[in-house]
Amino acid sequence: MNFSPVVFRANDIRGLLEEITPELARQAGKALVVKTGAKTVTVGRDMRSTSPELLEAAVDGICSMGANVVDIGMCTTSMYNYAIAARADIEAGLMVTASHNPPEYNGIKMAMHNGYPLSGVDMKDLICEQTFPFAPTPGTRTSLDILPAYLEKCLIGITDGAFQGVNVVVDYGNGMGAISVSPLLKRLGVTFIELYKEPDARFPNHEANPAKDETLAVLKETILREKADFGIALDGDADRVAFVDNEGVTVRGDQTLALLAQEILAKTPGRSVIVAPNMGWATTDAILNAGGICVEDRVGRTLVIKAMHANKAVLGGEVSSHFFFEETDYLESVDYAIVRVLSLWREAGKTFADLVRPLRRYVNSGEVNREVHDKLAVMAAIDAHYAPLATIVNRLDGIRCEFGRDWWFIVRPSNGEPLLRLTVEAMSESLMKEKRDELVAFMMK
DSSP states (O other): OOOOGGGBOSSSEEEETTTSOHHHHHHHHHHHHHHHOOSEEEEEEOSOTTHHHHHHHHHHHHHHTTOEEEEEEEOOHHHHHHHHHHOTTOOEEEEEOOTTSOTTEEEEEEEETTSOEEOHHHHHHHHHHOOOOOOSSOOOEEEOOOHHHHHHHHTTTOOTTTTTTOEEEEEOTTSSTHHHHHHHHHHHTOEEEEESOSOOTTOOSSOSOTTSGGGGHHHHHHHHHHTOSEEEEEOTTSSOEEEEOTTSOEEOHHHHHHHHHHHHHHHSTTOEEEEOTTSOHHHHHHHHHTTOEEEEOOSSHHHHHHHHHHHTOSEEEOTTSOEEEGGGTTEEOHHHHHHHHHHHHHHHTSOHHHHHGGGGSSEEOOOEEEEOSOHHHHHHHHHHHHGGGOSEEEOSSSEEEEETTTEEEEEEEOSSSSEEEEEEEESSHHHHHHHHHHHHHHHTO
16 A cells, blocks of 8 residues: 555654545554454544544444444543543554644554554554455444543542632633543533633644643633633643643643652652653652652653553653553543642642742753754764763753753654754753753754
């Protein structure tokens, strides 16, 4: 089969609408059954314009191989994760989504019986080269409303109405998040204002990517105007959840991970937490001070899930605001993350800004992306220039150089684009800006 090779990515299959075709989805469905040997596969989709026809093609491929399909319909990735891991008879999963990408994209996520993701790179040869025979008896398709059971899972130990009096603002970004988050907050008794609730594949208000701070402008304005306790922002398929404090300041994903780790490790000290080399010093300090073990792996959803399994970790996360919990089978659940954050904030008895403030003692640039023509050559030049001057050098994912406790940087190459991703953190804003500008100039020589 002649499919664009660039769509087969480290975490999934993803590309432009014209690249993610029904034939590719059909082949992916067939390949998933061959790869896993599944007799029953759960499927779901987001609201993108081509998602219905792609899902139909994938279901056709799965059933043609003799496997049965449990269709959970339009859903979030967090709901899809639960649907795979919660039932013993589900042996694989497939979801049609392009997550936070703009409207001109779509994609396919695939996973094994426990939600363990199947990389697009690993599935490429099977999808592109295999001729799949039809099974003598095709599989059947049934529908399942997974939401009630999923919400019960997220609310274990929490009584209905437990957070009455709490006032938050939620920005769904016209993605899938309202399907689960809205009924969740109602169950909790939270008073909430909703922004861009209606799923809309055009994303008419802003890109559904809370990792980009510019997408949070209206959320921040609304928090300040309404004097809300904090804000919540979701990406397109609701596998990321970002928080904004009551002063309208974004809480980075690694800072949220630190808050979650402190709460969880207080009850289960000595457990592993999955971190990444682009996280700040305050996060790893918080985990270690709470009695946790930092297990570092490269950036990427698939890698975090694999590391969670390998280390039987209690928690994992990314700067991009993916959060993975032992209680959710090592997979993301934005709804469970919201419940945990509400709980730890209420228990602290502080404003959200005061809760996060100790984690902001260093100044972080956020991710700065620059297009370069030869990523490997620029990376090598950075390594040669900065590594001999550093007190700690980490090459697990790109290169991270630390210079005492004054400042550090990390430069990572993008997997699918001609980009280098730079983050700088320092003891002061002036030092951070100086080193950020210095490194950007070096990269662009």
